[in-house]
Amino acid sequence: MIYQRSSQLFAEAEKVIPGGVNSPVRAFKAVGGTPIFVKSAKGAYLFDEDGNKLIDYINSWGPMILGHAFQPVVDAVVEKAKLGTSFGMPTELETQIAALAVSMVPNIDKIRFVNSGTEACMSAIRLARGFTKRDKIIKFAGCYHGHSDSFLIQAGSGAITFGSPNSPGVTEGTAKDTLLAKYNDLENVSALIEANKNEIAAIIVEPVAGNMGCIPPNKGFLEGLRQMCTDNEILLIFDEVMTGFRLARGGVQELFNIKADIVCFGKVIGGGLPVGAFAARNEIMNYLAPLGPVYQAGTLSGNPLAMAAGLAMLQALDNDRAIFKRLEEKTAYLAAGIDKVLNANKVEFTINSVGSMISVHFDAAPVFDFQSAAKGDNETFKKFFHGLLNEGIYIAPSAYETWFITDALSYEDLDFTIQAIDKVSKTF
Numbered sequence: 054m055i056y057q058r059s060s061q062l063f064a065e066a067e068k069v070i071p072g073g074v075n076s077p078v079r080a081f082k083a084v085g086g087t088p089i090f091v092k093s094a095k096g097a098y099l100f101d102e103d104g105n106k107l108i109d110y111i112n113s114w115g116p117m118i119l120g121h122a123f124q125p126v127v128d129a130v131v132e133k134a135k136l137g138t139s140f141g142m143p144t145e146l147e148t149q150i151a152a153l154a155v156s157m158v159p160n161i162d163k164i165r166f167v168n169s170g171t172e173a174c175m176s177a178i179r180l181a182r183g184f185t186k187r188d189k190i191i192k193f194a195g196c197y198h199g200h201s202d203s204f205l206i207q208a209g210s211g212a213i214t215f216g217s218p219n220s221p222g223v224t225e226g227t228a229k230d231t232l233l234a235k236y237n238d239l240e241n242v243s244a245l246i247e248a249n250k251n252e253i254a255a256i257i258v259e260p261v262a263g264n265m266g267c268i269p270p271n272k273g274f275l276e277g278l279r280q281m282c283t284d285n286e287i288l289l290i291f292d293e294v295m296t297g298f299r300l301a302r303g304g305v306q307e308l309f310n311i312k313a314d315i316v317c318f319g320k321v322i323g324g325g326l327p328v329g330a331f332a333a334r335n336e337i338m339n340y341l342a343p344l345g346p347v348y349q350a351g352t353l354s355g356n357p358l359a360m361a362a363g364l365a366m367l368q369a370l371d372n373d374r375a376i377f378k379r380l381e382e383k384t385a386y387l388a389a390g391i392d393k394v395l396n397a398n399k400v401e402f403t404i405n406s407v408g409s410m411i412s413v414h415f416d417a418a419p420v421f422d423f424q425s426a427a428k429g430d431n432e433t434f435k436k437f438f439h440g441l442l443n444e445g446i447y448i449a450p451s452a453y454e455t456w457f458i459t460d461a462l463s464y465e466d467l468d469f470t471i472q473a474i475d476k477v478s479k480t481f
């Protein structure tokens with residue numbers, strides 16, 4: 054395939070946008086080459102500026118769970134836009150999406166909408182700190198909770214891909230309040246709690262990790278965190294920005310039947326528009342301004358176009374009770390197909406998947422935390438990435454990212470992908 058016009062557009066973008074992109078994960082620095090410029094997308098496919106058609110496994114990094122340009126979402130946005138695009142005043146729509154979200158997710162009474170997953174996580178820890186009157190938080194190496202200062206300590210996703218897990222610009226004062234634990238290692242968490250008795254406000258975790266590739270929690274890991282939090286009056290924050298409305302109607306809380314104290318959302322909840330949210334039971338949410346002392350605000354929060362898109366998306370998911378099973382079956386089919394061809398071609402690999410999240414690591418050992426994820430062979434990944442791109446298949450340009458399976462992908466698309474992986478992995 055030819056990506057000539059994309060290359061030209063990238064050269065122009067680089068002159069006026071740092072690195073030519075508005076989010077580093079879109080750059081091709083880890084794999085080489087230049088990013089592809091998209092013209093449009095429909096269902097399972099992207100159409101780029103050179104006229105190529107690509108099967109999309111990124112899906113805007115998660116939101117497009119029902120495929121691109123999903124008609125009810127498009128219609129809702131177009132209709133709302135005609136009535137005005139922002140008011141900075143309450144609308145009935147906000148109550149409708151809030152009520153639906155509260156009905157779908159277990160264990161939450163109220164939800165506050167913001168504009169991104171970053172804002173949701175940032176606000177969630179402020180709320181947790183205000184509520185507990187403690188300063189420190191525990192996060193896990195390789196988990197990504199957006200780019201706010203407290204979280205840029207061994208963060209996953211783009212932060213690892215670009216080699217700056219601890220970003221300059223984050224002050225030591227901020228960094229000292231973020232304690233770092235190993236994913237899937239309860240003893241490590243327990244030791245941190247012991248060493249910081251009565252100082253920890255919250256433990257924040259991706260309950261199924263997706264920003265160091267896909268890493269499921271070991272049996273007992275989330276249960277152990279829940280118990281330690283309860284025992285030590287620490288709030289458990291599930292960052293479900295990626296997993297919420299994706300792995301089950303009620304996210305990981307429902308999937309594994311574990312109660313979090315605060316839950317963060319993003320991605321799917323906005324149907325492809327800029328939306329994030331955080332939610333908890335009344336006791337905690339009533340601590341927020343204007344009811345309580347913890348301040349949090351946003352000029353465009355609850356924006357009507359964003360709420361219309363999110364509501365149409367959640368309604369579609371709420372009405373289709375077979376959706377999550379269907380997605381899981383497609384993912385399992387793809388995983389089995391990839392497993393078969395990579396084995397046949399004698400490639401060393403590990404496939405992790407949960408529900409509609411899947412990743413292929415180029416290392417034979419199990420991948421269960423950041424350290425084991427980092428062992429993947431990046432040279433093989435580069436060949437894999439560019440080989441697939443050449444076949445018309447778009448996966449994230451980093452070995453640390455999860456692929457997202459959407460309802461729009463057909464079994465023909467999956468077969469085509471498996472055949473392409475067979476062809477490409479013969480050249481490793």
Ligand SMILES: *Cc1c(COP(=O)(O)O)cnc(C)c1O
Pocket residue numbers: 168169170171172174197198199200259263264292293294295319320329
């Ligand atoms: C994407 C992501 C975020 C950040 O969301 P943005 O909308 O990009 O700010 C936070 N947490 C997790 C788990 C994510 O996957």
